[in-house]
Amino acid sequence: YGLTNSLPTALERGEFFIEYQPLVRLSDGQVHGAEALVRWSHPLRGVLGPDQFIPLAENTGLIVPLGRWVLEEAVRQARDWQFQHIDGRPLRVNVNLSPCQLHHPGLVRDTVEVLKEAGMDPSALCLEVTESALIGADEALLKPLRELADLGVDIALDDFGTGYSNLSNLRRMPLSTLKLDRSFTRGMQHNPADPVDIKIVEGIVSLAHTLDLAVTVEGVETGIQAEHLRVLGCDTAQGWYYARPGPPEQLHELVLVDA
Numbered sequence: 001y002g003l004t005n006s007l008p009t010a011l012e013r014g015e016f017f018i019e020y021q022p023l024v025r026l027s028d029g030q031v032h033g034a035e036a037l038v039r040w041s042h043p044l045r046g047v048l049g050p051d052q053f054i055p056l057a058e059n060t061g062l063i064v065p066l067g068r069w070v071l072e073e074a075v076r077q078a079r080d081w082q083f084q085h086i087d088g089r090p091l092r093v094n095v096n097l098s099p100c101q102l103h104h105p106g107l108v109r110d111t112v113e114v115l116k117e118a119g120m121d122p123s124a125l126c127l128e129v130t131e132s133a134l135i136g137a138d139e140a141l142l143k144p145l146r147e148l149a150d151l152g153v154d155i156a157l158d159d160f161g162t163g164y165s166n167l168s169n170l171r172r173m174p175l176s177t178l179k180l181d182r183s184f185t186r187g188m189q190h191n192p193a194d195p196v197d198i199k200i201v202e203g204i205v206s207l208a209h210t211l212d213l214a215v216t217v218e219g220v221e222t223g224i225q226a227e228h229l230r231v232l233g234c235d236t237a238q239g240w241y242y243a244r245p246g247p248p249e250q251l252h253e254l255v256l257v258d259a
């Protein structure tokens with residue numbers, strides 16, 4: 001009982017909300033989008049993070065309607081950003097997909113519907129899937145992702161480097177981006193950076209670029225880390241150094257500041 005029981009009503013009562021964390025292009029420091037991160041404003045327990053309820057939502061199947069709500073909300077927000085953008089740069093939005101959503105037969109149809117209803121170009125959406133969700137990279141999982149990628153949706157492999165990616169599977173996946181887990185960013189906090197971490201990141205960037213994949217780094221907390229990662233050729237960064245996850249208005253402020 002408890003959290004699990006109150007999940008379905010929480011969705012009906014509108015207790016979930018989304019925070020957005022900016023994604024910043026390392027070459028010029030421009031904000032080019034944001035990752036949508038869901039929260040639950042629980043009437044008794046306060047604001048709960050995804051780690052406290054996503055596993056429950058997966059076990060109960062609520063993740064499918066919840067995930068669809070997140071997608072709708074995030075795409076609608078990105079559409080608003082596009083209407084309001086000041087200098088011709090359409091902001092993009094990243095949405096996390098859990099393994100259950102990947103297995104759900106309605107994924108492609110729902111995503112296409114949400115994009116159509118919002119009148120959004122598919123290329124403004126990036127879906128993040130984790131390495132562990134793609135273990136084995138069997139066709140049943142790759143097919144819907146490939147259909148989405150063919151429509152122009154970007155697919156990112158989240159938490160890259162922590163799971164069990166079979167590197168040779170990378171080329172079979174319809175990916176456009178690798179999101180390097182923040183454990184790699186930690187080795188970049190000193191000057192000079194950890195020489196082994198430098199070699200590892202260099203290798204991953206080189207592999208990624210060879211496969212035509214962009215590299216996003218997570219967990220950037222300092223300017224030193226950002227600079228090391230920029231020099232190593234990473235494309236995009238995300239982390240507290242730029243901004244914590246926050247309300248959608250935060251992105252307006254950041255974009256206005258650097259415009």
Ligand code: G
Pocket residue numbers: 036037038049050051054067070096097098245
């Ligand atoms: O928001 P926070 O920094 O606490 O994120 C913790 C984890 O929750 C991240 O790994 C993120 O991928 C996951 N997460 C956040 N929002 C969503 C969501 O809408 N759906 C799914 N499946 N996972 C999410």
Ligand code: G
Pocket residue numbers: 021037096158159182218219220221238239240241245
């Ligand atoms: O989807 P993913 O697992 O990458 O979710 C991002 C998670 O990382 C969220 O929980 C977010 O709050 C957290 N996060 C974002 N930026 C930073 C950062 O700079 N440092 C740390 N330690 N965590 C971060």
Ligand code: MN
Pocket residue numbers: 035096128158
């Ligand atoms: Mn993510």
Ligand code: NA
Pocket residue numbers: 158159179181218
């Ligand atoms: Na991650």
